[in-house]
Amino acid sequence: MRVCPEGLFVEPGGFFIDPVRAVERAVVTHGHSDHARPGHRHVLATEGTLAIMRQRLGDGAGQGRQALGYGEAIRIGDTTVRLAPAGHVLGSAQVVVEFGGSRVVVSGDYKRTFDRTCAPFEPVPCDVFVTEATFGLPVFRHPPDLGEVEKLLHSMTVFPERSHVVGVYALGKCQRLITLLRAAGYERPIYLHGALTPICDLYRGFGVELGELRPATVAAKEELKGALVLAPPGAIADRWARRLSDPVVAMASGWMRVRQRARQRGVELPLVISDHADWDELCRTLDEVGAPEVWVTHGREEALVHHARSRGIRARALALVGFEEEGA
Amino acid sequence: MKRFADLIDALVFMPSRNGKIRLLGDYFAHVPDPERGWALAALTETLVFREAKPAAVRQMVLNRVDPELFGWSYDYVGDLAETVALIWPERPALANSLPPTLTEVVETLGAAKRSAVMDLIEGWMDSLDASSRFALLKLITGSLRVGVSARLAKTALAAWGKVDVNAIEECWHGLTPPYEPLFAWLEGRAEAPSSAQGAGFRPLMLANPLEEEDMAGLDPAGYCAEWKWDGIRVQLVARGGERRLYSRTGDDVSPAFPDVTDHMAFEAVLDGELLVVRDGAVAPFNDLQQRLNRKTVTAKMLQEYPAFVRLYDILVEGGEDLRGLGFTERRARLERWYAEVRPRRMDLSPLIPFADWDALKALREGAREAAIEGLMLKRRDSAYVAGRPKGPWFKWKRGALTLDTVLMYAQRGHGKRSSFYSDFTFGVWRNGGGEGGEAGEELVPVGKAYFGFTDAELVELDRWVRNHTVRRYGPVREVAPGLVLEVAFDSVHRSTRHKSGLAMRFPRVHRIRWDKPAHEADRLPTLERMVVG
Numbered sequence: 001m002r003v004c005p006e007g008l009f010v011e012p013g014g015f016f017i018d019p020v021r022a023v024e025r026a027v028v029t030h031g032h033s034d035h036a037r038p039g040h041r042h043v044l045a046t047e048g049t050l051a052i053m054r055q056r057l058g059d060g061a062g063q064g065r066q067a068l069g070y071g072e073a074i075r076i077g078d079t080t081v082r083l084a085p086a087g088h089v090l091g092s093a094q095v096v097v098e099f100g101g102s103r104v105v106v107s108g109d110y111k112r113t114f115d116r117t118c119a120p121f122e123p124v125p126c127d128v129f130v131t132e133a134t135f136g137l138p139v140f141r142h143p144p145d146l147g148e149v150e151k152l153l154h155s156m157t158v159f160p161e162r163s164h165v166v167g168v169y170a171l172g173k174c175q176r177l178i179t180l181l182r183a184a185g186y187e188r189p190i191y192l193h194g195a196l197t198p199i200c201d202l203y204r205g206f207g208v209e210l211g212e213l214r215p216a217t218v219a220a221k222e223e224l225k226g227a228l229v230l231a232p233p234g235a236i237a238d239r240w241a242r243r244l245s246d247p248v249v250a251m252a253s254g255w256m257r258v259r260q261r262a263r264q265r266g267v268e269l270p271l272v273i274s275d276h277a278d279w280d281e282l283c284r285t286l287d288e289v290g291a292p293e294v295w296v297t298h299g300r301e302e303a304l305v306h307h308a309r310s311r312g313i314r315a316r317a318l319a320l321v322g323f324e325e326e327g328a
Numbered sequence: 329m330k331r332f333a334d335l336i337d338a339l340v341f342m343p344s345r346n347g348k349i350r351l352l353g354d355y356f357a358h359v360p361d362p363e364r365g366w367a368l369a370a371l372t373e374t375l376v377f378r379e380a381k382p383a384a385v386r387q388m389v390l391n392r393v394d395p396e397l398f399g400w401s402y403d404y405v406g407d408l409a410e411t412v413a414l415i416w417p418e419r420p421a422l423a424n425s426l427p428p429t430l431t432e433v434v435e436t437l438g439a440a441k442r443s444a445v446m447d448l449i450e451g452w453m454d455s456l457d458a459s460s461r462f463a464l465l466k467l468i469t470g471s472l473r474v475g476v477s478a479r480l481a482k483t484a485l486a487a488w489g490k491v492d493v494n495a496i497e498e499c500w501h502g503l504t505p506p507y508e509p510l511f512a513w514l515e516g517r518a519e520a521p522s523s524a525q526g527a528g529f530r531p532l533m534l535a536n537p538l539e540e541e542d543m544a545g546l547d548p549a550g551y552c553a554e555w556k557w558d559g560i561r562v563q564l565v566a567r568g569g570e571r572r573l574y575s576r577t578g579d580d581v582s583p584a585f586p587d588v589t590d591h592m593a594f595e596a597v598l599d600g601e602l603l604v605v606r607d608g609a610v611a612p613f614n615d616l617q618q619r620l621n622r623k624t625v626t627a628k629m630l631q632e633y634p635a636f637v638r639l640y641d642i643l644v645e646g647g648e649d650l651r652g653l654g655f656t657e658r659r660a661r662l663e664r665w666y667a668e669v670r671p672r673r674m675d676l677s678p679l680i681p682f683a684d685w686d687a688l689k690a691l692r693e694g695a696r697e698a699a700i701e702g703l704m705l706k707r708r709d710s711a712y713v714a715g716r717p718k719g720p721w722f723k724w725k726r727g728a729l730t731l732d733t734v735l736m737y738a739q740r741g742h743g744k745r746s747s748f749y750s751d752f753t754f755g756v757w758r759n760g761g762g763e764g765g766e767a768g769e770e771l772v773p774v775g776k777a778y779f780g781f782t783d784a785e786l787v788e789l790d791r792w793v794r795n796h797t798v799r800r801y802g803p804v805r806e807v808a809p810g811l812v813l814e815v816a817f818d819s820v821h822r823s824t825r826h827k828s829g830l831a832m833r834f835p836r837v838h839r840i841r842w843d844k845p846a847h848e849a850d851r852l853p854t855l856e857r858m859v860v861g
Contacts, residue, residue, distance in 0.1 A: 138393065139401045139414035257414065258405055259340050259462075268341050303400045310394070 001097070001104060001128075003318050008106065008130070008297070012099045013079035015044075017106050027081065029108025030092035031056065031171055044068055044076075046083055048091020048118075048206060052171065055202055070119060086110040087121035088275050089172030090203055096124055105289065106130040106297075111274065112281040113145060116179040117172070117208050121285075129291035130318075133299035134276040135254050142254060142278040148271045149180045155248055155269055156228065163224045163244040164269070167233035167251040170196050172275050174230055175203045177252050178210045180273075181228070191216035191224060193231035193240065221245065233265070254278070283307060329456060331359060332367055332430045333463035339474040348476060352484035356511070365506025366434045368485070370467050372478040374505055377437050379445035380468035382408055388450055392417050403803045406740065407473075409465035413458050427455045433464065478577075479715070489514025494531075497714045501528030501578070527570035529563060529578040530597060530643055530651070531714035535704060535721035542722070543685050551705045552655060553680045553688055556723055557638050558613050558701040558818075558833075559603040560620065564637060566592040567644075573602075584622045587635045591672040596665065597644035598637075599712075601677070603699065605636035610699035612821050613833060637674045639666065640704075643712055651712035655720075658712065692726060697860075701818065702726040728816035729858050730838055731756065732849045734771055735811040738793040740803045741778065748786055749793040749805060751778040752837065754813050755828075758852040769847075772828045774855060777815055780836035789840065812841035812849050820858050830855055 001010050007019035015025035022039030029035055029045075031052030036045075038060025043053070046068065053061040068074055070093065073082045078100075083093035088109040095106040105126040112121050135142075156164055168174040174196050181190065189212040192200065200210055216229045225245050235241060236249050251267040254274025262270035277285060286294060286308055294308045294315040301317035308315035335355050342348050352371075356364050369375040389412045390398060398415060405411040428436070433452065440448055449468060453461055466472045479493075482500070486493040491514065499521040503510055512518035562581070565572040571592040573582045582589050585602070604611040604619065611633070618633050619625065642662040643651050650658050659679070666676055680703070682688040692703050702725035710720035733754035741750035753776045760770035781789065792811055799806040816838035823831035830852075 137401045137404055138397050139405055139411060141414070259337075259410060260406060262341060266343060268343070270341065300400065300404065303397050306394075306396050306400075 001130075003320065007320065008318070010079060010097055010099075010104075013077040013081065013097065015076055017095050018108065025076070026062070027095050028053070029086065029095060029106070030088055032089070032109070035108065042066070044074075044081070046070065046091040046093050049093070050091075051202060051205075052091060052199070055198055070122075084122045084124050085119035087112065087115060087118060090118045090175070090206060090208070092118060094122075094124065096126070102127040104128040104130065105291070107132055107285075109134065109276055110285075111277045112285065113142070115176050115275070116183070117175045117203060123285060123288040126289055126291050128293045128295065129286065129289045130295045130297060131282065131285070131304070132276065133282060133296045133301045133304040135274065135278050136282055136296070136300040136304040138279045138303070140254060140257055140278045141280060142257070142272055142274050145180055145273050146184060148252070148273050149177070149184045152228075152250060152269065152271060153181075153184060153186060155250075156226070159248055160226050161245075163227050163229055163247045165229045165231055165236050165241055165244055165247045165249055166271065167236040167249075167253070167265075167267070168196070168230050169253075170232055171199050173252055173273065175200060175208060175210065176275065177230065177273065178213070179208065182209070182211050186228070187211065188228070189214045191219055191227050191229040193217065193229070193235055195232050195235075196230055216243075236267075286311070286313065329427055329430055329433065329452075329460045329464060331355075331363070332370075332467075333457075333460040335367065336463045336466065336472065336474055337459050339476055342475075345480070348480060349484040349487055352476070352481060353488035356485065356488050356514075361508050361511055362506035363429065363431045365508060365511065366430050368481060368507055369434075369505035370472060371474075371476050371481040373470060373472075375434065375467070376470055377445070377468045379442050380437075380449060382469050384446055385409070385412055385449075385465060385469060388412075388446055388453075389415065403740070409469060410462055412465055413462035416453055416458070416461055419454055425451065425455050427457075427460060428452050430467075433467065437468070485510075485514060491520075494714050495520065497531045500531075502526070527565050527567045527572045529565070529572075529574045529580075531578070532561065532563060532576050532599065533641075533712050533714065533721065534576075534716040535706075535723040536716060536718055538705065538722035538724040546685075546705075548682065548684050548688070550709075551707055552659070553682055554640070554677050554704050554706070555680065555695070556701045556704045556725070557601040557603060557610065557677065558699050559601040559610075559616055559638075562600060562602045562637065563643075564588070564592060564596075564598040564600065566594050566596055568595075584619065584625050585635050586625065587630050588637055588673055591674065594669050594671065595646050596642060596669075598639055598662075599641035599643060600637040600639040600674070603636050603638055604633045605673075606634060610636075610697075612699070614821055614823070614831070635673065638677045639674055640677050641712065654709040654711065655706045656708045692724060695726060700726065726818065728818060728838070729820070730814055730816045731774075731855055731858075732841065732844065733774065733813050733815050734809045734846045734849045735793075735807055735813055736771055736773055736809070738789075738805050738807060748790045750786055750790070751776060752789070752813065754815060756850050756852050756855060757847075758828075771809055772852060774826070774828045774830055774852075775815065775817070775832040775835040777813075777835045777837050780816070780838060781840065785840060809846045812844040812846055813837050814839040814841055819860055820855060822859060828852060828855075830859065 006016055006021045006023050008017045015027055016023045017027050018029055018035040019026050025042045026040040027044045028049055031049050036053050038057045040062045042064040043062030044066045050065050050067055068083050070083055070085050073080050080098040082096040084096055086092040086094045086108050094108055097104045103126040105124050109132050110121050168177055178190055191214050194217045241247055248269055249267055250269035250271055252271040252273040254276055255261045256270035256272045282304055294313050296304050296317045297320045305315040305317050338351050339348055342351055393415055401415050402411045482496045483493050486496050509521045513520050561576040563574040571589045572580055573585050573588055575581050604615040615633050642658055645665055650661055705722040707720040733756050735752055736755045737753040738749035739751040741748050753773050755771035755773040757769045758772050760768045793805055793807055796807045796810055797805040798808050815835050817832040817835040819833045821831050
C-alpha cells in the first residue's frame with residue numbers, strides 16, 4: 001500500500017481507497033464529498049454510500065457500482081477486501097484488506113459515540129491501522145451529545161420568541177441532530193433549509209425515523225418564530241437567514257469546543273457535536289485494534305503520531321491532501 | 329465559579345456591544361455582593377494575583393500532560409488559559425471537594441501564602457468543569473480578554489444603575505474591590521461615593537483621527553493646534569504630598585520615573601507627553617522604550633535616558649477643578665501656572681498659530697522631526713471630558729511612509745484569529761554579496777505587521793500563505809517570495825536588534841499588491857534613505 005497523487009493505492013489489489021482524482025477502481029469509505037469523488041470507472045462501497053453518491057453525483061457516481069455489505073468478503077486482485085462499520089454517517093465503512101497473511105485496516109472517518117443513524121464502529125484487530133486524526137489533539141474531548149442538545153432546548157425556553165438556527169452538515173450531522181432532538185423529547189416540526197431535504201429523505205428510505213420535517217424556505221415568517229431551523233453552515237449567518245426573526249445562531253460541530261473557532265463563525269450558541277472520534281476515542285481505538293504500525297491520513301497528525309510512538313507503535317503521518325476539515 | 333464562568337462564556341460569544349452591556353447588567357442585577365464586585369474587578373483588571381503567572385500555570389499543566397502534546401495544542405488553540413482548561417486531565421477520583429465560588433477563590437488567594445497558591449489552583453482545577461477552569465485561569469492570570477474593556481464594564485454599570493458613565497469614572501479611583509458602596513449607590517440604597525479623588529487618576533480626554541472629509545465642516549478659527557509628540561501620554565498628579573505619574577489607562581508608573589516625580593513639588597493635576605530629552609532635544613521613541621515597562625530604574629538609565637514631560641493641559645490647580653473650563657481658558661491657566669512654578673524636567677507644548685487649513689497642512693507636511701507624530705487640533709471651547717468624544721479634539725498624524733516589501737513569513741494569530749495566518753514578516757531585497765548582480769539578491773526582513781487589511785483580505789492572505797508554504801516552523805510558515813505587501817509606517821530608525829539594522833515604527837499593511845511581481849519590490853537602500861534622526 002502506498003500514497004500516490006490520486007490517494008492511497010493498494011498495489012496488489014490494483015485499487016485506490018477514497019481517491020481524490022478519477023481512477024479505474026475505487027473503494028469508497030463514505031459519502032462525504034471529499035471522500036466520494038466523481039468520475040471513477042468502478043466503485044465498491046456499501047449500499048448506503050452508493051445511494052448517497054448516486055443522489056449527490058448523479059452520473060458521476062461511477063460507471064460500475066458494486067455494493068458490499070458489512071462483513072462480506074470479496075477478492076480483488078491478490079487481496080481479500082471486507083467492509084466494517086465506521087460509525088461516522090449512514091453507510092460509512094472501514095476497509096479491511098488482507099494480503100499475504102497480513103491485514104491492513106483503513107478507518108476512513110469514524111467515531112465511537114452511539115449514533116442512531118448508522119451502524120456502530122467495529123474495532124478490527126490488524127497489523128497496520130490507517131486512521132484519521134481530524135480531532136487529533138488532547139484539547140478535543142467531545143462532551144455527551146445529549147447534554148449539548150439540552151443546551152439547545154434550554155436556549156429555546158429562554159428565548160421562546162426567537163428562532164434557533166443550527167448550522168449542520170447536510171450528510172450525517174443533520175440527521176443525527178434530528179434523532180438526538182427526538183430522543184430528548186422534542187416533538188415539534190423541525191424546519192429544514194432546502195439543501196438538507198434530499199439526504200433526510202434518503203435516510204428515511206434506510207429506515208431512520210426523523211419525525212415531522214418542514215421546508216423552512218417556503219414557511220411563513222410568522223411560523224418560524226420560536227421554531228428550530230437547520231441549515232448548512234454557510235447559510236446560518238448569510239442572507240438566507242434573514243427570513244428568520246432575530247435568530248439565535250448555533251452550530252453543531254466538534255470545532256465548537258474551541259471558543260475562538262466558534263467566535264470566528266459568528267456563533268452565539270456553540271454545540272459540540274461531532275461525527276469524528278475525539279482524542280480519547282482515537283487513543284482508545286489504537287489500543288483496541290492493537291496494530292504494531294499506525295499510519296495517520298489527515299487532520300492534526302503530529303500529536304497522534306507522537307502519542308502512538310510513545311506507546312511503542314511504529315507510526316507515521318501520510319499527509320494525504322484533499323481532505324477538508326469541514327463536516328466535522 | 330459557575331455563574332462567573334457562564335458570564336464569561338456568554339460574553340465571549342456575544343457579538344454585539346449592546347448585547348454585552350445587557351449580559352453584564354443582568355449579572356450585576358442578579359448576583360449578590362461581594363461576588364459581583366469581584367467579577368467587576370476581574371473585568372476591569374483591578375484584581376491581580378502576582379503568584380499565578382502564566383509560566384506557573386504552564387508548569388502546572390506540564391506536570392500532568394506530555395509537553396509535545398501540550399505544545400501542539402497551544403499552537404492550535406492560541407490561548408494559554410483555554411488550552412490548559414481543555415487539555416486538563418480530569419481525575420474524578422480526586423475531585424471530592426465542592427467547586428469553589430468566585431468569592432472563595434478571590435478571598436482564599438488573597439490570604440494564601442505565596443508558596444501555597446499553585447497548589448490551591450491545582451486543587452480547584454480538579455473540581456471544576458472545562459468552562460469554569462477557563463474562567464479560573466483567566467481570572468488568576470489577569471487578562472480575561474472577553475471583549476469587555478474597563479470602559480465597557482463601567483458603561484454597563486451605568487446603564488444598569490441609570491447614571492452617567494463619567495459619574496462612575498469620577499469616583500472609580502477612590503474605590504476598591506468588591507465595590508460595595510458603588511453597588512449600594514447604583515441600587516439607590518446610598519449616596520454616590522465621594523469623588524474627592526486625592527491622588528487618584530482622572531480619566532483622560534482622547535482625540536479622534538481627523539479624516540480629510542471632516543475638515544470641510546470645521547472652522548479653523550474655532551481650533552487651536554499643537555504638535556503631537558511621539559512619546560507616552562501621561563497624567564501627573566501631585567496632591568496633599570502624594571505624587572503620581574499615570575499612564576493613559578490609569579496605571580501608576582511613578583516608581584519607574586523618579587526623575588519626573590522629584591520635580592513635582594506642586595499641587596496640580598497635569599496632562600502631558602512623557603519623552604526622553606537630552607540637551608533640549610527629544611530623543612527617538614526607541615530611547616523612551618528603554619524606560620518603559622519597568623518597575624524600578626537604575627542610576628545609569630536615569631543618566632542615559634533622562635525622562636521629561638511636555639505639558640498639554642491642566643486639570644486641577646490647587647484645590648480647583650478646571651476641567652469644566654474651555655480649552656483656551658485652561659491653556660491660559662496652564663501658562664500662568666508654568667510661569668510661576670517653573671518645574672524642572674517639564675516644558676509647555678507650544679501652540680502653533682495658523683491662518684487656515686492649507687497653511688496647517690503645509691506645516692504638518694514640513695515637519696520631519698522624528699519626535700513629531702503629527703498635529704493635534706483642540707476646539708477652543710472644549711471642556712476636558714473623559715473618553716473620546718467625537719468633535720472637540722482631533723489627531724492629525726503625519727503622512728505615512730510606504731515601501732513595497734515581499735512577504736517572507738507568516739504566523740498564526742491569537743485570539744479571534746487563531747486559525748488564520750495573520751502576522752506577517754516582510755522583507756526587501758539587498759545584495760547578498762559574493763555573486764553580485766541580480767542573481768545575488770536576497771531578502772532581508774525589515775518588519776512585521778498584523779493589521780491594515782480587512783477580514784475578507786485576511787481570508788485571502790491566509791489562503792495564499794497555505795498555498796505557498798515552503799517550510800514550517802511550529803506556528804510559523806516560510807513562504808516562497810511571491811507576494812508584494814505595500815506597508816505603511818510612521819518612521820524608520822537604526823536598530824541593532826534587527827538583521828537589517830533598521831526598525832520601523834508602527835508598520836501596517838497598506839495595500840496588498842496581488843498584481844506586482846516580487847522582484848519589483850523595493851531594495852534596502854530605499855529604506856535606509858528614509859531614516860531620520
